[in-house]
Amino acid sequence: MIQNIYLAAPKLCLVLEHKKEIIGFLLGGYTALPRQAHILSIAILQEYRGRGLGKKVLTHFLSTIQRLNYTSVKLEVNVDNHKAIKMYEEFNFKIESKIRKYYQDGSDAYLMIKKE
Ligand SMILES: CC(C)(COP(=O)(O)OP(=O)(O)OC[C@H]1O[C@@H](n2cnc3c(N)ncnc32)[C@H](O)[C@@H]1OP(=O)(O)O)[C@@H](O)C(=O)NCCC(=O)NCCS
Numbered sequence: 001m002i003q004n005i006y007l008a009a010p011k012l013c014l015v016l017e018h019k020k021e022i023i024g025f026l027l028g029g030y031t032a033l034p035r036q037a038h039i040l041s042i043a044i045l046q047e048y049r050g051r052g053l054g055k056k057v058l059t060h061f062l063s064t065i066q067r068l069n070y071t072s073v074k075l076e077v078n079v080d081n082h083k084a085i086k087m088y089e090e091f092n093f094k095i096e097s098k099i100r101k102y103y104q105d106g107s108d109a110y111l112m113i114k115k116e
Pocket of ligand 1: 044056090
């Protein structure tokens with residue numbers, strides 16, 4: 001699945017390496033109509049969290065999509081993931097709607113969108 005995501009949009013997939021170990025990643029995709037980037041997954045290895053690396057990866061991704069002329073970016077985040085929601089809000093993502101039972105365990109997600 002990860003390989004397919006990567007092959008569909010290699011420029012929108014990032015890995016963060018430290019001493020040759022992958023310590024974080026962001027998998028991105030896009031829709032053509034509307035032309036919109038999509039953050040499919042982002043994570044930082046547990047022991048490296050809270051050091052600004054999530055923001056670093058997100059900043060890099062946002063500058064990439066700007067360069068590629070995407071005017072908006074969307075993502076889904078678990079409604080209980082307060083840490084991630086706070087990070088996205090700092091980057092001006094806004095909650096657009098709630099998607100009920102988005103996750104396999106039945107939990108809900110927020111659809112968040114950042115527009116230029
Ligand atoms: C979400 C995640 C990627 C953030 O990465 P990180 O490297 O820990 O984040 P940063 O250190 O760059 O912090 C970014 C912002 O997140 C928020 N944040 C980070 N740690 C937090 C905490 N303990 N409590 C509340 N907010 C927190 C803050 O807004 C922070 O910005 P600030 O330091 O300016 O206040 C990381 O926690 C993670 O991998 N979580 C598990 C996977 C996940 O939930 N992914 C998101 C799915 S949509």
